Amino acid sequence: MARMSMIEAIRDAMTVAMTRDPGVVVFGEDVGYFGGVFRCTQGLQQKFGASRCFDTPISESGIVGTAIGMAAYGLRPCVEIQFADYVYPAYDQIVSEAARLRYRSNGDFTAPLTIRMPTGGGIFGGQTHSQSPEALFTHVAGLKTVVPSNPYDAKGLLIAAIEDDDPIIFLEPKRLYNGPFDGWHDRPVTPWSKHPLGEVPEGHFTVPLGKAIVRRPGAAVTVLAYGTMVHVAIAAAEATGIDAEVIDLRTLLPLDLETIEASVRRTGRCVVVHEATLTSGFGAELVALIQETCFYVLEAPIGRVAGWDTPYPHAQEWDYFPGPGRVGDALREAMAG
Amino acid sequence: MSEHGPLSLHVPEPEGRPGDKPDFGDVVIPAAGTVARPPVDVPPEEIRELAYTIIRVLNRHGEAVGPWAGLLPDGDALQGLRDMMKVRAFDARMLTAQRQGKTSFYMQCLGEEAIACAFQKALSPGDMNFPTYRQQGLLIAGGYPLVAMMNQIFSNEADPLTGRQLPVMYSARSHGFFSISGNLGTQYVQAVGWAMASAIKGDTRIAAGWIGDGATAESDFHAALVFASTYRAPVVLNIVNNQWAISTFQGIARGGAGTFAARGHGFGIPALRVDGNDYLAVHAVARWAIERARRNLGPTLVEYVTYRVAAHSTSDDPSAYRPKEESDAWPLGDPVERLKNYLIGRGVWSQDRHAQYAAEVESEVLAAQKEAERHGTLHSGGKPSMRAMFEGVYKEMPPHLVRQRRKAGV
Ligand SMILES: Cc1ncc(C[n+]2csc(CCOP(=O)(O)OP(=O)(O)O)c2C)c(N)n1
Ligand SMILES: [Mg+2]
Numbered sequence: 001m002a003r004m005s006m007i008e009a010i011r012d013a014m015t016v017a018m019t020r021d022p023g024v025v026v027f028g029e030d031v032g033y034f035g036g037v038f039r040c041t042q043g044l045q046q047k048f049g050a051s052r053c054f055d056t057p058i059s060e061s062g063i064v065g066t067a068i069g070m071a072a073y074g075l076r077p078c079v080e081i082q083f084a085d086y087v088y089p090a091y092d093q094i095v096s097e098a099a100r101l102r103y104r105s106n107g108d109f110t111a112p113l114t115i116r117m118p119t120g121g122g123i124f125g126g127q128t129h130s131q132s133p134e135a136l137f138t139h140v141a142g143l144k145t146v147v148p149s150n151p152y153d154a155k156g157l158l159i160a161a162i163e164d165d166d167p168i169i170f171l172e173p174k175r176l177y178n179g180p181f182d183g184w185h186d187r188p189v190t191p192w193s194k195h196p197l198g199e200v201p202e203g204h205f206t207v208p209l210g211k212a213i214v215r216r217p218g219a220a221v222t223v224l225a226y227g228t229m230v231h232v233a234i235a236a237a238e239a240t241g242i243d244a245e246v247i248d249l250r251t252l253l254p255l256d257l258e259t260i261e262a263s264v265r266r267t268g269r270c271v272v273v274h275e276a277t278l279t280s281g282f283g284a285e286l287v288a289l290i291q292e293t294c295f296y297v298l299e300a301p302i303g304r305v306a307g308w309d310t311p312y313p314h315a316q317e318w319d320y321f322p323g324p325g326r327v328g329d330a331l332r333e334a335m336a337g
Numbered sequence: 338m339s340e341h342g343p344l345s346l347h348v349p350e351p352e353g354r355p356g357d358k359p360d361f362g363d364v365v366i367p368a369a370g371t372v373a374r375p376p377v378d379v380p381p382e383e384i385r386e387l388a389y390t391i392i393r394v395l396n397r398h399g400e401a402v403g404p405w406a407g408l409l410p411d412g413d414a415l416q417g418l419r420d421m422m423k424v425r426a427f428d429a430r431m432l433t434a435q436r437q438g439k440t441s442f443y444m445q446c447l448g449e450e451a452i453a454c455a456f457q458k459a460l461s462p463g464d465m466n467f468p469t470y471r472q473q474g475l476l477i478a479g480g481y482p483l484v485a486m487m488n489q490i491f492s493n494e495a496d497p498l499t500g501r502q503l504p505v506m507y508s509a510r511s512h513g514f515f516s517i518s519g520n521l522g523t524q525y526v527q528a529v530g531w532a533m534a535s536a537i538k539g540d541t542r543i544a545a546g547w548i549g550d551g552a553t554a555e556s557d558f559h560a561a562l563v564f565a566s567t568y569r570a571p572v573v574l575n576i577v578n579n580q581w582a583i584s585t586f587q588g589i590a591r592g593g594a595g596t597f598a599a600r601g602h603g604f605g606i607p608a609l610r611v612d613g614n615d616y617l618a619v620h621a622v623a624r625w626a627i628e629r630a631r632r633n634l635g636p637t638l639v640e641y642v643t644y645r646v647a648a649h650s651t652s653d654d655p656s657a658y659r660p661k662e663e664s665d666a667w668p669l670g671d672p673v674e675r676l677k678n679y680l681i682g683r684g685v686w687s688q689d690r691h692a693q694y695a696a697e698v699e700s701e702v703l704a705a706q707k708e709a710e711r712h713g714t715l716h717s718g719g720k721p722s723m724r725a726m727f728e729g730v731y732k733e734m735p736p737h738l739v740r741q742r743r744k745a746g747v
């Protein structure tokens with residue numbers, strides 16, 4: 001075991017994958033010599049050479065388009081989009097091409113590639129450094145979408161993603177890069193070195209895609225969360241004293257409905273939380289699935305806490321961010337219902 | 338196996354990395370005054386060489402020479418110097434303010450001041466810029482109030498954008514400054530659309546698009562060029578080549594093309610390359626390109642050759658990816674020093690007056706900052722309301738947002 005921040009864990013995952021498989025290539029804006037604006041690829045170019053880790057022109061469609069070509073050829077590209085907010089120029093390549101290549105060619109060609117991108121708010125990044133676009137990907141048939149919440153999972157999930165034969169969207173909550181963030185923004189920040197999930201095995205291991213995990217066992221209400229909101233949900237449970245069971249989804253698609261259903265059947269109550277805007281967010285899908293599978297055991301309406309349906313503002317960062325206060329209110333409502 | 342042996346990937350590298358001696362030996366700098374000035378209605382194919390040279394006016398002795406010289410009265414050049422000094426003083430104060438935690442983020446244009454300041458002066462009222470985050474000179478040279486800029490940077494209660502936008506992503510329609518999005522390249526093609534609208538309506542306004550060397554790689558850049566070419570849009574398409582895109586040197590975006598300006602040729606757009614650190618050259622070329630647009634002759638592509646002296650932003654540390662002394666080795670010098678020496682040579686400026694103005698502009702900026710801080714800074718004092726956060730998403734607030742705002746209790 002080693003102590004790692006989420007950045008180090010992600011870097012370690014790529015190092016392991018590149019060492020095991022010479023077909024793994026890593027590229028993106030500022031990713032080569034400098035090692036990425038968040039330093040996730042630092043040292044990879046030195047270690048593996050410039051033809052396996054390199055800087056690209058600033059063209060997200062070019063990054064993903066070339067990655068698809070390489071993946072179809074037989075490589076396993078793991079590319080970085082500098083911020084999820086800048087993925088839109090690549091959206092056509094992702095949605096029309098990567099997602100459908102296997103289906104439309106009946107397996108003649110496939111696109112085993114991983115697209116990493118920092119996501120989410122909490123850093124005063126304004127509307128161009130704070131978005132959570134996961135629902136734009138879970139809505140597309142042919143993509144898998146992953147959101148880790150800690151260094152251990154980040155490493156295990158990223159290795160699994162790179163080794164997977166389908167295109168993967170890998171969203172990295174940037175507010176978690178250096179330490180867990182529970183939404184109490186006025187309190188001192190803890191580094192990952194002080195958190196058990198900053199303990200990461202060395203070498204190769206995977207966290208399987210499509211498996212959720214119970215982060216905080218509880219009996220009163222189930223909270224479904226992913227990324228930063230896992231930590232916020234735990235903080236809300238502690239602040240309210242409500243015995244919530246917090247499930248970290250880890251992979252949004254494929255979704256681990258079994259773990260969710262088992263928990264909701266026990267608690268009879270559920271709150272769904274995400275940073276992304278509310279309307280047509282991934283929470284809507286979760287609520288529909290729970291309604292379909294657990295309707296008769298529900299004792300209260302399923303609650304949703306999400307980002308307001310506005311662009312992500314700058315000055316009003318903490319008015320916007322769905323912190324433990326708002327999650328706590330939803331827990332109380334679910335208990336009262 | 339082919340008779341030519343295995344293939345290998347070419348990945349361009351800059352001349353120097355940290356620890357190396359900076360070397361701009363391959364940057365060919367023609368002497369000032371040596372590049373011809375064609376008539377504005379010249380057919381593009383006759384001036385292809387203008388995309389490979391550098392149009393320069395100010396020579397090493399601080400004299401204005403050649404066919405692009407003599408266009409700017411001393412009074413205007415003096416104003417240009419003052420504008421650039423104001424931009425520089427403004428940047429220095431705001432950098433400090435960010436370090437003091439008064440805002441989250443700042444971006445300087447150190448070394449690139451001549452480009453926006455001189456270009457702005459060649460425009461007419463009613464024209465529209467589609468700037469990037471490094472064209473604060475357009476606003477300052479255009480007389481936009483410093484206090485309003487600072488209010489935006491501080492995201493305070495008087496912020497014209499009510500705290501919604503990241504610092505420096507200004508919007509000022511009244512000053513011909515389109516709202517900056519922050520997504521690279523997207524607005525280059527919008528500038529073309531704005532210019533097409535002026536042509537459709539039979540107006541006389543023109544537009545100017547702005548983009549960095551790095552961002553020319555975006556598809557929107559190429560879309561802008563093809564639309565501008567096809568419809569002969571009255572637009573000036575500016576590329577600020579400051580050698581770097583965060584940590585990525587310009588060779589990554591440029592590829593095998595000799596210059597960024599040369600990108601215009603494939604689209605049949607006249608393309609000029611100009612010394613971006615030479616206020617007089619920038620102004621002369623801007624006037625040329627703007628006149629072409631105004632006379633319905635169509636678009637012009639202009640590459641400004643300059644150097645990003647400072648870090649990309651307050652989140653960046655360039656010592657990790659380029660030689661520390663690289664900016665001192667930059668062969669085109671400093672735009673403020675060069676214009677200052679010219680004006681001293683003309684007998685209309687002096688070292689003393691320069692020092693005196695530097696002090697004056699410093700106190701002007703300081704006074705503006707005091708005024709802005711009365712309205713708050715990012716983490717203290719007056720701030721935009723939470724209510725404002727819900728407004729302006731749509732013209733009229735739809736019911737779901739009304740519900741959310743009520744739920745938020747504001
Ligand atoms: C679509 C998009 N991709 C990536 C970014 C992140 N980014 C911001 S500035 C920048 C570098 C731009 O370099 P250049 O165009 O040369 O302009 P300069 O900063 O040098 O003025 C990058 C990659 C972005 N803002 N938008
Ligand atoms: Mg640049």
